[in-house]
Amino acid sequence: MIAYIIRRLLNTIPIIFGVTLIVFILFNLVGGDPTYQMLGRHANAQQIAELRHEYGFDQPKYIQFFSYLKQVLTFDYGRSYATKQPISQMILDGMGPSLSLMIPSFLLTTILSVSIGLMVAYFRGRWIDRLTVIFCVLGMSLPMLAYILFGQYFLAFKWGMFPISGYDTQWPDRMQYLLMPMFIFVAVSLGYDVRFYRTAILEEVNQDYVRTARAKGLSEPRIFFKHVLKNSMVPILTNIVIEIPLLILGAFLLESFFGIPGLGSITIDAVHNSDFPVIKAMTTLVAILYVFGNLATDILYTLVDPRVSLK
């Protein structure tokens, strides 16, 4: 196992190198010269030249690329063009608010969707299954923006059930601001997740070993919860674990509309302001987290499925 993890970690090096190369090409060769943006319309030739020198934009591209690689390795992405704050600090500051929203939302969604998925798979073909699938499709069909606009206007503004938007740095005051975005996250995610888990479980239900278990006279709940659920865990875990590292990135739309100063909101702001260093840092971070999410999923497979061994 240890050897496998080390080998996989070594494998991530070329992947991350490839990602950084693509990100660098996208932002440094295609994205336009940022000095013009930083100085705006007031710029003159001398100021442009000075700033280009200060930021190292007048250096050969390969040196700029190595500077960027160094940033990735040292987690020091320089400063935001818009706020002039150190980006690494912005990322660290944004993780807390994002996780405050995403951890409870994710846990609630996962618990609910796995439970509902199990329930409807158990009652497959009956009215409760059909009704759930209809609601899932309805929930998936509505974009998150519709939930947000409806929630803010009716639930918060008209009926006063929640604050319209806002954030508090202190607990428990923060909770009141997180409730509505959390419910929206659950509502939007539930449809897809329930259908996914239902399908994963139903695939197992039709396997030969289930027929054998029934032939042996095992009770239906025992077959379901002891055998089917365990074997369904591989796709379920894939879906769950791969998302965990990405939780710190928050939810772009929710943070942006509800004024939650997390990484999602920081990223949206950066896109609005063409704040390329922040976008570049966030893109790199997403890629790295995704790679590690994949690795974690593979390792966890061994825990739930003895047929899988890591060599």
Add this chain to the structure above:
Amino acid sequence: MPYTSIVPREAVEHYGREFINHAVGTGPFKLAEYNPNSKIIFKKNPTFRKELYPSEGEPEDQQQGLLVDAGKSLPLADQLNIEVYVEMQPMWLNFLSGKLDVSSIPKDNFSSAITSDRKLRPELVSQGIQLVKAPMLDITHASFNMADPLLGKNKYLRQALSLAYDENSFIDLFYNGAAVPAQGPIPPGLDGYNSQLKNPYRQFNIARAKELLAKAGYPEGKGLPPLEYASVASSLGRQQTEYLQKMFGAIGVKLNVNTYSWPQFLETVKNKRAQIWEYAWAGDYPDAENFLQLFYSKNASPGQNDSNYSNPEFDQLYVKSLDLPAGAERTALYQKMASMVIEDAPWIFGAHRMRFTLFQKWLKNYKPHEFAHGNFKYYRVDPNLKQ
């Protein structure tokens, strides 16, 4: 002018590049919380120097209740919360529910707040909400690149395009009517602005535009290659571009649109690679010189004169005006310079926009000004009215 704030030397030396992230000063408030994505909180500075609320003001100030606090120690408020919004809906709903004291009006909510004759809707008036309208001291414009071999050398072509540009409908569509059409480079309120001026190439007139297009050598647009238009990639940019294509299409001029990210757009313009683009300039200080310098040839790209206008006579007058004090002679020079750029049409003069701001009845002493950046110390919330 925010560009020339006085800063403590020892603090700059101490923090170096980090100075920008440390508020050091002697102002009426202290920075208590700074999250530029969400909220900025200022608290009263207990060591602020003794400064009193003014007892004199403009003639209407007394009547508007702006001198009630005369003689009181500043700042009047204990705390100032600045809420930062990325999206407009939550800002607007928070204002309507009384959680914000001041707000601008989002573009999509404009008609729900303001009537067609630019007054506050009665339902908002009945809540005690008040409206302040103020010119933004800016100008929007479409720039022609005068260094471009086609557009730069053909004055009639530029004048024809200017006449085909229907600014009134543009203002209605994109600024909710909250702007006045610009006749020249100087905005209202500044020395040199002439309210009687009618730019002969800014009165929307398709027939006259077609005449000038023929005079330019392209009758009905025949023989004229499609013009290259540089636009910033955004939904508003796309809508404005489509509208411009329609207006120019009415006289037979085709417009190819090149869409860029903001840094790419600036790089294209500053390197003289764009042919036509939309832009705006907001005054840095209340003097027409700040607008006329946009046509001074020594400021050509990558400087502020990004249309690369060059007229030795204009330059001469501009340099002369810099040495003159405010007065009739300088005003005459400003107007002469304005008439030169009107005739040469390096820009299609767009609009001077108005700022519409709403504030709650409990917010006292709110009197916005484009160049006064220290007004927060005068604000006061009346707790009885807020309940």
